[in-house]
Amino acid sequence: MDLLIRNLSMEYGKTAIFSNLNADLQSGNLIGLLGPNGAGKTTLIRILTTLLKPTHGKVMVDGKDIISKPQVMRSILGYLPQQVPYFPNLTAREYLNYIADMKGMNIKETKHQVETLLEKLHLANTGSKYVKNFSGGMRQRVGIAAMLLNDPKIIIADEPSTGLDPEERAILRNILSELARDHLVLLSTHIVSDVEAIASQVLLIKEGNFLYQGTPENLVEKSTGYVWEYSIDKNAKSFEVPNQFEKPTISLTQKSDGVQIREISDKPQQLNAKQVSPTLEEAYLGVIKGVITL
Known part of the structure; x- marks a missing residue:
């Protein structure tokens, strides 16, 4: 599966967030989108997830323009935003069942995937507890589970390690690394260590421009x-x-x-x-x- 960014520009009034961004992303890779706060990462993520429309340019999945046809992306997307949305009066299991229903999953597959993800993310013993009583890290793990429901082909995570302790971060890295073998995984962060061990490609963005696109090894070599x-x-x-x-x-x-x-x-x-x-x-x-x- 290919995700192509072509001449992408985003402006708010007279302020340009970025101009003429281009990138070619393919399945089988974990791509780290790196850049300081305010570099334009979240705006780019919101366009890729069809939450924003760009001022100019195209984003295509296997040749289909997701700007004009957002359902093309939404049907294959798993997305984890910076702030995980949740309903405080639902349990973790109820919340995941609700998300699964929104994704159109059948009851049998929902039950299997929800229980599997609760176990994998160390939430099995808390699945019947209300999300409002969870710590920030636990809520983040519930959001990760929701992102992975229905086996999305493209996974986009915006600062997914927020609130996670070292063990939880290691679990997240392992999950994303495993998924990247046959999915397209885009991980946006300003924490380089989050992608250092697992990224096969990095996009380095600053002030709305890609300063580097390529492998981490090549970036290190160029910095020797x-x-x-x-x-x-x-x-x-x-x-x-x-x-x-x-x-x-x-x-x-x-x-x-x-x-x-x-x-x-x-x-x-x-x-x-x-x-x-x-x-x-x-x-x-x-x-x-x-x-x-x-």
Whole structure:
């Protein structure tokens, strides 16, 4: 299944959110849509899920335009918005049954899938409890279960790890990674670690423009030569740690003998700095901050 974005533009009045976006996305991939807050990710997601109409451009699924025919997308879509909608006076099981009915599922398949998803997302013991009494992370897991009902061919999740603890985030990553083998999974986030281990493709967006499209490995390779590491001895006479707010491309790690510093730059800032291999997060940060030009 192909999802094609062609010359997509979105404007609110005289303000352009993005202009002439183009991308080719295929099933069998988990695509990480990465970008800082305010980059245009959520607006793009709302267009792809047919909740908004763009000012210009097309979005096509297997050659069919979903802007003019939104049902083409809605019939195969599993969507998890930033804020999971729920009815506080329904139990988790009742809520999922309601969503299944909205998706047109039959009673037998609904019962099987609801129980399977409650078990998979560690909600089996809470399925009969009211959603209004759930923690934020539990509500998020109910939303994930609703997204996966009826085996959607395209899965779009907007900041799905919000409110999840480390174990829950690991479960989510495993589920999405497994689904990506034969589904198209688009995961929008500003947390690079959410996609670092599982994404086969990344779209990096800033101020309404795609700065990079391709594999995570290729992005890291293009960023080689821009990351430097050095240490400050805690016993040094001039022990001064760089200000992270003045230099947001610096990361600090406390060690027993001092502070280890990694800096993204086109040349080393310290004589004792050594070049090291970048992480995906460092490659992302370098591109977003304009240090690395692709």
